[in-house]
Amino acid sequence: MIFKTIFFRIFTIAFFLVLFHTHCIGKNISRNAEISLLTCSPGDELYSQFGHSAIRIKDAENNLDLVFGYGTFDFNTPNFYPKFARGKLDYMLSYTSFKHFKNEYIYEKRGIVEQKLNLDSIERQDLFSALLKNYQIENRYYRYDFLFDNCSTRIRDIVQANVKGEIVFNTIVSEPKSFWNLLDPFMEKSRWIFLGIHLALGIPCDIEATPYQYMFLPDNLMQAFEKATIHSNSTVKPLVKSNQIILKPAINFQKTTWYKRPAFLFGIVAIIGFFLSLFYLKKEKNFFIFDFFLFGICGLVGWLIIFLWFFTDHQATGPNWNIIWAFPLHFPIIFALLKKKSHLFVYYYLLLHSILLLMVLLFWKIIPQSFPNDILPIVALLLVRSLYIIKKLRTHF
Known part of the structure; x- marks a missing residue:
């Protein structure tokens, strides 16, 4: 029975890797392909308190509709819980079909906002190729950091690295904010989670964050992308060309009585x-x-x-x-x-x-x-x- 289970897992993984290789690796996306930033609303579980960010690659000509995300980890990692507690757990870039991704968020009653990026065909190809390179086994893992290196900051960085010009984030800050000022609104609904995180994290969260650092939170990344512009060869264009609500959040959050x-x-x-x-x-x-x-x-x-x-x-x-x-x-x-x-x-x-x-x-x-x-x-x-x-x-x- 155990042998059959192991064989089935190996077969399943191999099947999807071959499928992914067939459709993606070494294949250019068409000139009409679209790349979007997906921003997912918070959930009611601890790991989903602050939302999630992902990148969607949609190419109808090549029958491709994938979502890449940097916020996943493997529960089968040896010594998973000790590594998680000690901050030594490697997160990874993963992908799934958009249909599966959407159905998962329908099940969790969480919202999805899509922002289509205003990139030319070369930039879209470069970004797609960069994601494929990141997905290679030797590149897909990274040491997760809650404030400075997570599913949102990784997307910000890879988009910046594959735009020909310079992305200028026109974030306007009315008053200085610490990391706590940014985090607290997401934890107000559960005062026990609020208390636990405040006891676990220390002085670094009281440091004043720069507008660039705000983007460690998915909602702030979405807002920054909305106002950002690309400066290239004396031309300026918005980073986001359109946005739409794919799913509206349906969770009825209950604040702690x-x-x-x-x-x-x-x-x-x-x-x-x-x-x-x-x-x-x-x-x-x-x-x-x-x-x-x-x-x-x-x-x-x-x-x-x-x-x-x-x-x-x-x-x-x-x-x-x-x-x-x-x-x-x-x-x-x-x-x-x-x-x-x-x-x-x-x-x-x-x-x-x-x-x-x-x-x-x-x-x-x-x-x-x-x-x-x-x-x-x-x-x-x-x-x-x-x-x-x-x-x-x-x-x-």
Whole structure:
């Protein structure tokens, strides 16, 4: 059974490679062929939160209608998940028929906008040949980077490289924008995704992006192409000659209900922690079990930040100053609370950490890295519980 499955996969792959070779490799497209930028609207899955970009090659004379995209990866890659987590997973250029591509987006209820590029026949042939060269096995893989090298930036670059003149992007920016300013609108519908990405990514996202860098997002690439012009031999022409909506998005995005938002839930936890601290402050019982979970979870978040910052190839995950409140040593410290011999160390550790937390809260708005407001109740609770433990330990001394 296994042998049959493997044979079927090999046969299928070989069939499509031969088919692709027959129709494309070494064959010129006709003078009437069209090349378009396809911009796909966001989906409701994490990987599709920011949309997608692709290139369509349509040549009726050669019965060719293909879509090339740089945003795919192989789930069968050895050690897929460790490579993905460490930023070492290679993405690749792939292709499919336009019919299949469209049906996939119909199924996902996502929209597609097509912009036909205003290229002459030589430029269209050059771009098609460049895509074929990129698709060769030794060229199709590349090291994906969320901000600087992805499915949108690759299309921008390959189009630029195969236009005879110079593409001038006439992007007008009303005010400076950081990468966070560009990303946040796409994450507003899910505050948990918003929070998770804000905790995982660091200071690089607070850097002011240039209009050219805006194009790492598919929607911004589409807008930039719409306003761009090609300057060649004293002539100027628009990069896009026409556009059309192929599919309208049909997803009914549901925003996170207010009582399910992290800010509300964390606020409830913070209130409970505050009243527990007041209730047990004068009592003999310590109730450190609450801190076991609070500091333990925050410590684990800190270790995740350390991993993403120092042990991955992701450019946007460090420096990450969320580590100030989600300090990795919180995790072993919770075990030290259970041992009386370690109380002196815990006392001075939390005393120092309380000072840092107080500074974070006082300078929340001017810290170089923008922290998500959703975690404000947790940071305040960490300060309250740190002071509570310090008071309790001091009483023991």
